[in-house]
Amino acid sequence: xxxSLNRNAIRWIIVVSSFIIISLILWxxxxxxxxxxxxERSKMKNWSFAQKEMxxxxxxxxxxxxxxxxxxxxxxxxxxxxxxxxxSMEHNNIDEEKAKDSIYLIKLIEKFKNENEPIEIRYKxxxxxxxxxxxxxxxxxxxxxxxxxxxxxxxxxxxxxFFYRSSKIADQNKLWTGMAKETAHQIGTxxxxxxxxxxxxxxxxxxPDYIVEIEKDIDRLQTITERFSKIGSAPTLKSMDxxxxxxxxxxxxxxxxxxxxxxxxxxxxxxxxxxxxxQLYSWTIENLVKNAIDAMKGKGDLKLELSQLENQxxxxxxxxxxxxxxxxxxxxxxxxxxxxxxxxxLGLSLAKxxxxxxxxxxxxxxxxxxxxxxxxxxxxxxx
Numbered sequence: 001x002x003x004s005l006n007r008n009a010i011r012w013i014i015v016v017s018s019f020i021i022i023s024l025i026l027w028x029x030x031x032x033x034x035x036x037x038x039x040e041r042s043k044m045k046n047w048s049f050a051q052k053e054m055x056x057x058x059x060x061x062x063x064x065x066x067x068x069x070x071x072x073x074x075x076x077x078x079x080x081x082x083x084x085x086x087x088s089m090e091h092n093n094i095d096e097e098k099a100k101d102s103i104y105l106i107k108l109i110e111k112f113k114n115e116n117e118p119i120e121i122r123y124k125x126x127x128x129x130x131x132x133x134x135x136x137x138x139x140x141x142x143x144x145x146x147x148x149x150x151x152x153x154x155x156x157x158x159x160x161x162f163f164y165r166s167s168k169i170a171d172q173n174k175l176w177t178g179m180a181k182e183t184a185h186q187i188g189t190x191x192x193x194x195x196x197x198x199x200x201x202x203x204x205x206x207x208p209d210y211i212v213e214i215e216k217d218i219d220r221l222q223t224i225t226e227r228f229s230k231i232g233s234a235p236t237l238k239s240m241d242x243x244x245x246x247x248x249x250x251x252x253x254x255x256x257x258x259x260x261x262x263x264x265x266x267x268x269x270x271x272x273x274x275x276x277x278x279q280l281y282s283w284t285i286e287n288l289v290k291n292a293i294d295a296m297k298g299k300g301d302l303k304l305e306l307s308q309l310e311n312q313x314x315x316x317x318x319x320x321x322x323x324x325x326x327x328x329x330x331x332x333x334x335x336x337x338x339x340x341x342x343x344x345x346l347g348l349s350l351a352k353x354x355x356x357x358x359x360x361x362x363x364x365x366x367x368x369x370x371x372x373x374x375x376x377x378x379x380x381x382x383x
Contacts, residue, residue: 015160022153029149033142040078040136041116080133081109082121108134187225194218220252226279235277235358242274242281242313242380243267243306249282250304253289260299267306272313274380280354284363287347288317288376295321295374308382315378316366323370332365355380 079093091099098104112118112132119131195218201211247267254263285304292302300320307314324332335349355363361380368374 018156018160019153022149022156026149026153029142029145033139033145036139036142037116037135040139043078077136077138078133079108079112079136080131081105081112082129082131083109084129085127108132183228187221187228191218191221191225194221223279223282235280237275237277237359239273240276240278241271242276243270243272245276245278245281246285246304246306246315249285250289253286257293258298261293261296262301264301264303265305266303268308272306272308272382274313274382275359277354277358280358284351284354284378285315285317287351288378291347292317292319292321292374292376295319295323297321300373311382313380313382315380316375317378318373318375320373323372324365324368324374325370326368329365329368333363 077093080091081094082090082092084090089102089105091105094105094108109132112134115134116132119133120127121129121131194214198211198214198218201214247265250263250265254261257263289302289304296302296319301318302320303316303318305316305318307316333348333352352363355361355378359380361378363376363378366375366377
């Protein structure tokens, strides 16, 4: 118990630590993005200052030196549009063909306004021109990096969740397997004793009919023991007549159920070979029939119909019970799901596992109507 708690604590520590690390990376990326953007704005201001110095040269006819020219030439990535006081536009780092369209440039100016605050180039208090600039290609790529990181966080959370869920299911499966095998072991001892007592009764001139019935129930207990012992192990399948196996299982339950249940069985009169594990398949039929009887509260009509279509065999079990809401069609096959006051909700989940995992078939709620009944269908492939 202590080991299990420690293991869960370690899992949570790893998950929480991972989220903290990724959050710090995300925050650091955001800070870097903002700093990079501020640095680009600083460069654009320097570019605007160089423009102003060039304007001084035009007005004052003075030698300004090489620095402004170098600053102007240094910008090779940030797209910009300079709008002069007379409305004329100059552009840099923008596709020349597209820039020929003045409407395109106007739309681009609106876009740049949303990305960055325009810079006014002034001289002696007068606005000479306004500089509109957008984000550089590198900045645009960085802009989507947090989104990519968020996607990574989401995928990491999904992987962590499925890992935790799979681990939990695996632990539960180990628990159920251990319980099933232990149950089989515990039944074995009194079962052996019952076999011995049956032999003694035979020598005591007891009514043979009684002994026959006792032997049937002993055989039944042996079958149940074999079923529980097979839980968690890959069962052996062999070609069997599914018609006979189904008929036998159904007849056994009919003889031991309430006389208020009207049993009906519709099966072909020919053999249909199917790869089966007889004990596990019979267990499935019993679980479905018992659930149907419970749904009818021990009174109603119960029908089993076996049919074949090409290489597929269908077994439909119908009752006149309370029905199942459509929202619960898949839930009823989940471990632990039950509407009964008593029971662990394992019958239908075992049936699903036996049919789908062991026999590569399908089991589903075919039809159901509240207050009128339910039909559950098993589909198996023929040999």
